Structures are given as structure tokens and as C-alpha cells.
Amino acid sequence: MAKAAHSMIRVLDEDRAVAFYRDALGLDRIDINRFDGFSLIYLSNAETGFEVELTVNDDRSEPYAHGDGYGHLAVVVDDLDAAHRRMTDLGYGPRDIKDFRKDGRPFARFFFVADPDGYQIEVIQKGGRFS
Amino acid sequence: MAKAAHSMIRVLDEDRAVAFYRDALGLDRIDINRFDGFSLIYLSNAETGFEVELTVNDDRSEPYAHGDGYGHLAVVVDDLDAAHRRMTDLGYGPRDIKDFRKDGRPFARFFFVADPDGYQIEVIQKGGRFS
Numbered sequence: 001m002a003k004a005a006h007s008m009i010r011v012l013d014e015d016r017a018v019a020f021y022r023d024a025l026g027l028d029r030i031d032i033n034r035f036d037g038f039s040l041i042y043l044s045n046a047e048t049g050f051e052v053e054l055t056v057n058d059d060r061s062e063p064y065a066h067g068d069g070y071g072h073l074a075v076v077v078d079d080l081d082a083a084h085r086r087m088t089d090l091g092y093g094p095r096d097i098k099d100f101r102k103d104g105r106p107f108a109r110f111f112f113v114a115d116p117d118g119y120q121i122e123v124i125q126k127g128g129r130f131s
Numbered sequence: 132m133a134k135a136a137h138s139m140i141r142v143l144d145e146d147r148a149v150a151f152y153r154d155a156l157g158l159d160r161i162d163i164n165r166f167d168g169f170s171l172i173y174l175s176n177a178e179t180g181f182e183v184e185l186t187v188n189d190d191r192s193e194p195y196a197h198g199d200g201y202g203h204l205a206v207v208v209d210d211l212d213a214a215h216r217r218m219t220d221l222g223y224g225p226r227d228i229k230d231f232r233k234d235g236r237p238f239a240r241f242f243f244v245a246d247p248d249g250y251q252i253e254v255i256q257k258g259g260r261f262s
Contacts (some may be wrong), residue, residue: 001157002214002254004181005261007138008202026132031260033233042260050135050181055202069195069248071139071186083133102164117200123133129162129173130136 006042006051007073009119010064014041014056016116024087024113025075025121027052064117072112072120080109080125087113087123094123137173137182138204140250141195145172145187147247155218155244156206156252158183195248203243203251211240211256218244218254225254 011017021027021043030051031042041054052073077083080097087094094113101107109125124130142148152158152174161182162173172185183204208214211228218225225244232238240256255261 001176001178002206002208003176003178003257004138004158004183005205005207005255007135007204008253010200010202027135033238035233045132045134047132047134048180050179052135053202053205064200065198066200067196067198069141069197069250070201071141071184073138074136074184075133076136077133102166107164119200122139124136126134 004050006053008053008055009117010055010057010060011115011117012056012060012063013116014039014054017041017054018043020092020115021052023090024092024115025123066118072122074110074122074124074130076124076126076130078126080111080123083123084111135181137184139184139186140248141186141188141191142246142248143187143191143194144247145170145185148172148185149174151223151246152183154221155223155246156254197249203253205241205253205255205261207255207257207261209257211242211254214254215242 018029027043027045029041030044033040037058039056043052084094084097092113094111097111099109110122113121149160158174158176160172161175164171168189170187174183215225215228223244225242228242230240241253244252
């Protein structure tokens with residue numbers, strides 16, 4: 001049986017990406033690994049055993065292409081409204097909060113925000129199946 | 132502070148994807164949600180609080196484009212060689228096992244395998260920073 005460990009995304013500017021994940025989501029840089037031509041940066045926090053792995057390729061300068069297959073990384077937070085206000089104040093431009101219902105009942109309350117490289121992050125209010 | 136909850140990918144064939152994640156990785160279908168035009172399927176197991184969310188869009192028939200930004204989902208396993216043999220026997224064609232070193236010391240022992248929609252999965256031997 002496999003245990004999910006991390007999700008890897010390629011980013012252009014390490015400091016810009018690290019600032020977003022730290023300030024907007026509370027995911028800290030817990031490990032830095034420099035190799036010949038690239039770095040692997042691991043982000044996590046005490047609430048989750050899962051990590052985000054940032055790959056920074058030293059010779060890359062053009063933005064990465066996102067395709068239409070991969071969707072997003074989702075996180076849950078205790079206070080969705082406070083998270084939305086904080087990301088607004090930080091200038092990250094979160095999209096509007098949505099109430100998504102299934103069969104007339106609440107399914108998820110969430111918003112999306114793009115990280116500096118354009119990866120979508122879904123921020124979900126803790127509760128129900130999202131805990 | 133945010134807790135990582137799931138990673139969403141769009142897949143064409145629900146049964147084909149569910150079979151891969153179940154048989155190759157031991158991630159079971161724990162929740163099915165049907166909506167008008169699409170379904171959300173959640174996969175997880177007892178070892179991880181993290182989920183894979185499959186989005187199946189009913190009107191989609193052409194393969195999704197992957198771009199070059201998103202990298203992979205990584206999982207750790209207790210026995211990498213056994214996992215590689217099992218995925219080979221299942222016909223999923225895992226790539227060769229690699230020993231990746233940093234400053235002359237072991238960093239990760241792993242292989243990659245593509246899921247039926249072409250998403251890369253990194254399977255890592257448990258140990259060191261991957262636990």
C-alpha cells in the first residue's frame with residue numbers, strides 16, 4: 001500500500017513561490033536540496049504530512065505550460081473568510097468564495113487562488129468530507 | 132494554516148483510472164459524487180490522509196494535455212522492488228528503478244510509472260526524508 005508523499009510542480013522563481021506558499025497557505029520551506037542545474041525545495045507544515053515539492057531548473061526562463069489535465073492542489077482551512085481576506089490583502093487576488101451544493105445540500109465552500117506560476121490552489125472550509 | 136487535502140486530475144475513463152490507482156498503488160475509491168455533466172471520485176487509503184480527486188467530465192473524449200509545468204504525485208512504499216514487480220506484472224510498464232544520490236550519499240531510490248491518462252507517479256522507497 002502506498003502513502004501519498006508529495007506533489008511536484010516546476011516553478012520559475014524560488015523566492016516568489018516560497019513566499020506565496022508561506023504567506024498565503026502557511027506551508028514552510030522545510031528542506032532545500034541543490035543539485036547540478038536544479039534545486040528541489042520541500043514545503044510543509046505541522047498540520048499535514050504531505051509536502052509540496054518545488055523543482056527550480058536553473059536554465060529555465062520562460063513560463064511553464066499548464067495544459068488542461070492537471071487541476072489543482074486542495075487545502076482545507078479552519079476559517080475560509082479569514083483566509084480569503086488575508087490573500088486579498090497580500091495581493092494574490094483570490095477568486096470569489098463559492099458555495100457548491102450536491103442534491104440541495106452543502107458539499108463544499110471554497111475559493112480558488114493561483115500561485116505565482118499559475119498553478120491553481122483550491123482553499124476549502126474545513127468540515128463535512130473535507131477535514 | 133492550511134492542511135493539504137487532495138490533488139485533482141482530470142481523467143477520461145473512470146474505471147480505467149480507478150483500477151490503476153487501486154491495483155498499482157492501493158488507493159481505493161472511497162467516495163463517488165455525481166453531478167450534472169461530471170463526477171468527482173476520491174481515492175485514498177488508511178496510510179494517508181491525503182486524497183487523489185479524479186474529475187470525469189462526461190462530454191470529454193479527447194485526451195487531456197499535460198503541459199510541462201505540473202510534475203508528478205509521489206508516493207512512498209515499504210518495498211520498492213515488490214511494487215515494481217507488481218506494476219510490471221499488471222502491465223503498467225514502470226520505468227527502471229533509479230538510485231539518486233546527493234553529495235555522494237543516497238537521496239532517493241525510486242521509479243516512475245504513468246497512470247492510464249499519462250500522469251506521472253513517482254514511487255519512492257520509504258526511508259530517509261521519504262517516510
